[in-house]
Amino acid sequence: MKLQVIVTLKKDVLDPQGSAIKSSLSNMGFKNIESLRQGKTFEIIVKEKDEKVALSKAKDMCEKLLANLTIEDYSVKAIKE
C-alpha cells in the first residue's frame, strides 16, 4: 500500500524559506499570494493490506522520526493507484 505523508511547519513557527519563495514568486509577477509555507512530502510503500494498520504505522513513523512535533504538524493518507 502506498502512503503519503505531509509534514508542515506549525502555524506560528517562522518559515524563512517559505517567505523567500513567496517574495521570489511576487517578483516574478505572481501577485496576490497571501501566504506561502514550505513543507515536505514522503511517499512510503508498506507491505500491508489493511489501510488502518498502514496509516497507524505511518503516524508512528511521523511521531518518532519524520516530524519534529515541537515545530511541525503531519498528515497521512493512503494513495489509491
Next chain:
Amino acid sequence: MKASVIVFPGSNCDRDVKISLEKFGIKTSMVWHADAKLPKSDLVVLPGGFSYGDYLRCGSIASKSRIMKEVITHSKKGGLVMGICNGFQVLVESQLLPGVLIRNINLKFICKNITVKVTNNKTNFTSKTSRNSVLEIPIAHNEGNYFASKDLIDELEDNNQIVLQYCDAAGNITEQCNPNGSIKNIAGIVNKKGNVFGLMPHPERASDELLGGMDGSLIFKSLK
C-alpha cells in the same frame, strides 16, 4: 576525567574537539555511532559537522543512531553531555534538550567570529568563566536559530538554563548582534538538571593562540 567523542558519518569537528579536550588533560576516546557500547566516560561530546548530510532535519537521523541509546542512558544517570553545533542539533532532536534549531533567519550559512555573554557561569561547562563575561568564539552553521514556545522560554529563564547569549563586544544583548534569529539571542542552554549542554559556537576553534583566540578553552577548563 574521561571523555568520549561520538563520530557520526559526516561529523567533521570530532578530531578538533579531541585535540582540545586532551590539551586540557581530558583523556578522550573516539566512539563510532554504530557501536553498541559507550566506554566508561564522565563526559560525552557530540561534535560539530553535518551528520547524515543534514538529511531530513539536522541531527534527526544521528539522534536515532545506536550509540545514542547509550548516550541517553548516560545522561539520565547524570553523566555530562556536551553538544557543539551539529551536536546541539542532535541533542534537541533526541529531546535531551528542549526546543529546536531551525534555519537561520537570513537563510545564509554563517561562518564568523561572534561574541557571546555567559549568562550562567554556575554550570559544569562554564564554571571557569565569570558571570556576564564576554567570549569570542566562532560560529559556523546554517540551522542555529533557536526556537521554543513562550512557555518553554519562560521556563528556561526561570531555571537559569540559558547559558550563552549572542551579544556585542561590550556584552549588550541586542537584535543587531543576533546572527541567526534565535529567540532571546540564545547560543547555548543546559537541561534542567544541568548535566547536558548544547551550544552553537565552536569552543574547539578558539582554544589555541594559533587559531586566533583562547576564549573557548575556558569551556574545556570548566569540565573538571
